[in-house]
Amino acid sequence: MRYFLLSFLLFFCTGKISAQDFNYARKAVNILASDSLKGRGYVDNGDKLAADFIRSEFEKFGLQAFNGSFYQEFETSVNTFPDRQSIVINGKELEAGKDYLLDPGSPSLKGSFDVMTVTADEILDNAKFVNKLRVSSGQLIAVLPFDKSNFSKEQNDQLNGVINFLKYHSQNPSKGTIILTNDKLTWAGSVRQHPKPTIIIHSDSLDGSLKSLKLDIKSSFVEKYTTQNVIGYVEGKNTDSTIVFIAHYDHLGMLGPQATFNGANDNASGTAMLLSLAKHYSENKPKYNTVFIAFGAEELGLIGSKYFTENPLFPLSEIKFLMNFDLAGTGDEGIQVVNGSVYKDRFDSLVEINEEMNLLPNVKIRGAACNSDHCMFDQQDVPGFYIYTLGGIQAYHDVYDRPETLPLTEFENYFKLIVEFIDQL
Numbered sequence: 506m507r508y509f510l511l512s513f514l515l516f517f518c519t520g521k522i523s524a525q526d527f528n529y530a531r532k533a534v535n536i537l538a539s540d541s542l543k544g545r546g547y548v549d550n551g552d553k554l555a556a557d558f559i560r561s562e563f564e565k566f567g568l569q570a571f572n573g574s575f576y577q578e579f580e581t582s583v584n585t586f587p588d589r590q591s592i593v594i595n596g597k598e599l600e601a602g603k604d605y606l607l608d609p610g611s612p613s614l615k616g617s618f619d620v621m622t623v624t625a626d627e628i629l630d631n632a633k634f635v636n637k638l639r640v641s642s643g644q645l646i647a648v649l650p651f652d653k654s655n656f657s658k659e660q661n662d663q664l665n666g667v668i669n670f671l672k673y674h675s676q677n678p679s680k681g682t683i684i685l686t687n688d689k690l691t692w693a694g695s696v697r698q699h700p701k702p703t704i705i706i707h708s709d710s711l712d713g714s715l716k717s718l719k720l721d722i723k724s725s726f727v728e729k730y731t732t733q734n735v736i737g738y739v740e741g742k743n744t745d746s747t748i749v750f751i752a753h754y755d756h757l758g759m760l761g762p763q764a765t766f767n768g769a770n771d772n773a774s775g776t777a778m779l780l781s782l783a784k785h786y787s788e789n790k791p792k793y794n795t796v797f798i799a800f801g802a803e804e805l806g807l808i809g810s811k812y813f814t815e816n817p818l819f820p821l822s823e824i825k826f827l828m829n830f831d832l833a834g835t836g837d838e839g840i841q842v843v844n845g846s847v848y849k850d851r852f853d854s855l856v857e858i859n860e861e862m863n864l865l866p867n868v869k870i871r872g873a874a875c876n877s878d879h880c881m882f883d884q885q886d887v888p889g890f891y892i893y894t895l896g897g898i899q900a901y902h903d904v905y906d907r908p909e910t911l912p913l914t915e916f917e918n919y920f921k922l923i924v925e926f927i928d929q930l
């Protein structure tokens with residue numbers, strides 16, 4: 506009976522991921538992407554609430570800390586939007602996040618303003634544009650929607666140059682800029698505050714023409730904001746080399762109390778992968794020392810990972826392989842492996858494991874790309890992959906990237922693939 510019980514237990518323990526583990530990942534995504542974590546940005550301490558959750562999970566799993574703390578603190582500047590925003594056009598108040606966004610570097614502006622509109626063709630006619638610009642003083646200048654594909658590369662470059670001038674340059678004589686667009690609204694973060702505000706309005710949200718508007722937009726620039734990376738490790742059987750798992754936990758925070766950017770796919774999902782692996786390796790002693798890093802301030806420009814690689818808590822040369830999880834929440838069309846062609850042997854073994862175990866629909870190769878935290882390690886010649894899932898819901902850097910619509914389609918198989926890949930290193 507005892508032997509039977511033992512083999513019964515072994516069977517379940519070596520099953521790599523059980524339903525219970527998957528439920529854990531789902532729970533972690535729901536917590537990290539909940540409204541109460543404020544979009545894991547810099548309004549209402551969203552970053553600190555998220556870091557505290559990750560720290561408490563690390564502690565619960567019995568991970569070890571470097572130098573007695575799971576936190577590595579660092580400073581950044583950041584432009585934030587803690588207050589209620591208001592934009593009224595033709596008597597209708599627009600909805601933050603859905604109808605409009607503010608450029609993340611926008612300063613505050615309050616008042617009623619006339620609007621001068623310009624078309625792409627007018628921008629390309631230099632004399633005409635300069636004249637309109639001069640008259641726009643004291644008004645807002647609005648660039649009407651245009652289809653990029655109607656213009657040559659040189660014309661698009663010129664249009665971009667002028668739009669960047671309007672958005673970021675203090676010599677723009679208008680009070681601020683409006684960009685009307687037919688494209689999906691996609692937000693970002695900013696470590697700067699620009700001299701004039703820019704409002705990006707989706708053209709579908711306009712009833713009638715845009716001749717004037719009433720606005721009260723408020724931002725708050727924080728010169729020195731202390732945020733943190735959360736770092737823990739599990740000692741391996743072999744302590745000569747180190748495996749590193751990373752995922753950024755920060756997101757875009759809030760655009761006033763009206764709009765929270767929950768960041769379920771970006772990157773509560775990758776953080777849930779990191780936590781699931783931390784849980785797994787704390788229960789199953791790994792071959793090598795295994796470090797888990799949840800990075801802060803990725804969305805502000807890879808600031809947390811830059812700080813870590815400049816102030817590493819162990820020699821980066823000890824890293825045998827690194828894996829970055831950012832956007833882990835779908836997988837209907839498989840995964841994309843950044844650095845796959847750089848570390849081709851490793852990529853081939855990932856593909857082989859995937860085929861043998863019949864896990865994901867596709868494992869696609871990609872070259873190097875400086876598009877997430879692994880980039881800072883690339884620059885130090887640390888070998889590693891950045892993996893993101895493909896297919897499924899396309900919400901990204903918007904108010905629709907929410908936990909209840911994130912499917913985690915292939916999460917279980919993705920997790921199994923990573924564990925097997927690492928076990929074979």
Ligand SMILES: [Zn+2]
Nearest residue numbers: 771772831832
């Ligand atoms: Zn991300």
